Amino acid sequence: MSATRDHLGRPLVAVTGMGMVTPLGFGVAESWAGLLAGRSGIRRIARFPTDHIKTGIAGCVDLPEDQRGEPLSSPARVERYATLAAEEALAGAGIGGKGRFPGPLFLGMPPIELEWPNRLEFARKAGEGRYPAMIEAAGRRPELFESFLFAGVGEKLADRFGTRGAPISLSTACATGGSAIQLGVEAIQRGETDAALCIGAEGSLCAESLIRFSLLSALSTRNAEPDKASRPFDKTRDGFVIAEGGAALVLENLESARARGAKVLGLVLGCGEHADSFHRTRSNPDGSAIIGAMRAAIADAGLQPGQIDYVNAHGTSTPENDKMEALGMLSVFGDKPPPISSNKSMIGHSLSAAGAIEAVFSLLTIRDQRLPPTINYEEPDPAIPLDVVPNVARDAKVARVLSNSFGFGGQNVCLVLGAEPA
Structure with a gap:
């Protein structure tokens, strides 16, 4: 491996810009500060009535239009979150000024359909x-x-930021944000481009989505205590909390980034994916797909499991997912797994945006050498013998992070992120 090439001779992929919008705030700094403080962004939904719905809480990201009472469709909301995140990322990267981004757009977003x-x-x-x-x-x-064409949001963003080629819009359930990053990484590794704009955005919070997930028994019904509803790895967890938001990452060939004097925020060292056709919402009981995705990402990075310092969990707070992720951890890392914590304990599950948001948080973990906590961890689950960084952030030496995204329908993507080599 050279200073700018990986163990397979591929260009190393740098992250030079990051932006985000989460239930904890607008922008990377505000969201990260809230996460390290262990603050919950989950609250009662006020945007629409929830009287006759089992779940009335969410990780809401209210826009100025919401304050004015103006209804926004799901595609319009996705576009707004994606735009805000991308603007911050591009400004930080110092690239693509005046609508001239020198690479393609990979947009991860939810499936959209005509609303009720x-x-x-x-x-x-x-x-x-x-x-x-x-x-x-x-x-x-x-x-x-x-306005409800699936590719329509991507076309508008491509026009706005001047990305090159046809924008790629994709949806792989809860793994979508990770998939968008993976496509950008692979395009750079193949030499097709020196830069890529990768975005994951989610704006489908509505009565219909709450009803659909409730019918799958996937959502928490802890409505009386919204801030305590998302409790990954806790024995009393009862489902995830749906959330909104978005994150954007500017990826560049490391050599090109250094040549233009860009500040490198970290590297995407490896990507792994593994499909599981076992069930529409449940993983195969043997954990093969989850284990396979984690191992594939670590191998793609040219690492051994023992070289991973921290895992940013998928950690949805559902009984099934958290148990299966623990099985994956113990299978991949043996009896000495690294610390693992779930951002979703504070921001909820932002579905299509989750993988991108958590990739940004993973890079910030490396930057600040500080592990964000898993809040609401009150009663340990004997089936999950892991260090989940309970309730309080802590300092740690972190050079490499594995970020997990496991989606309904068996779509699993894992990323390995690391610090810039000396």
């Missing part, structure tokens, strides 16, 4: 609730159709 208010409007205009009549009524609203 629009469907009901078309049913009224059609005079009947039958699907063909509703489709005909929808045909008279081309501007609405265009």
Whole structure:
């Protein structure tokens, strides 16, 4: 491995810009300070009524439009979070000024579909609730159709920031943000570009999404204590808390970044993915896909498991996920696993944005040599014998972090992030 090449001779991939919007605040500094302080960003939902829904809490990120009572569709909200995160990342990287980013866009975002208010409007205009009549009524609203095209958000962001080539929009469930970063890393490693803008954004918090996840028994119903609802690895955990937000990372070929005098914030050393077709929400009981993704990322980085100093957990606070992640940890690292903690204990599960947000937090962990805590850890689960950095952040020597993203449908992506080599 040379100063700018990895163990396989591929260009090392640097992170030169980071931006984020989370339930803890707007911007990297505010979000990171809240995370280290162990502050919860989860609260009662005020944006829409939740009277007849089992779960009425979320990690909300309210925009000025929300304060004015202006409704925002899911695609519009995704675009806003992605834009805010990207603007911060690009400003920090000092690249892509005046809408001329010198590389492609990889956007991780949720699947989108026409929302219920629009469907009901078309049913009224059609005079009947039958699907063909509703489709005909929808045909008279081309501007609405265009706003709900899956690739539409990416096209708008590409125009705004002047990225090169066709923007790639993707969705791999809870692994989406990690997948967007992986695609950017691989494009640079193949020599297709010297830079990539990678974004994960999530804005699909609405009554319908709460109902759907509730039907899967996936959400916490601890409505009386929102700040205590997300409790990864705790024995009393009862489900995840849905959240919003976004994060953006500017990736560059390390040699190119150094040549232009960019400040290197860290490296993406390895990526690993492994699919599991066992069940739409549950992992295979043998943990093979989770274990495979973790091992693949570590191997891709040219490392051994013992060289990982900390794991940024997927840690959703569901009984199933946390147990399976613990199985993966013990299988990969043996009887001396590194510390692991869950950002989701404070910000909730931002779904399509989670992998990107947690990658940023992983790089900040390396920068500040400080492990963020897992809050609400009150009753240890005997099935999870791990150091989860309970309740209080602590200092630690951290050179390399494994960041896990395990998605519904068996879509698993892990990233290894590290400090810039001397």
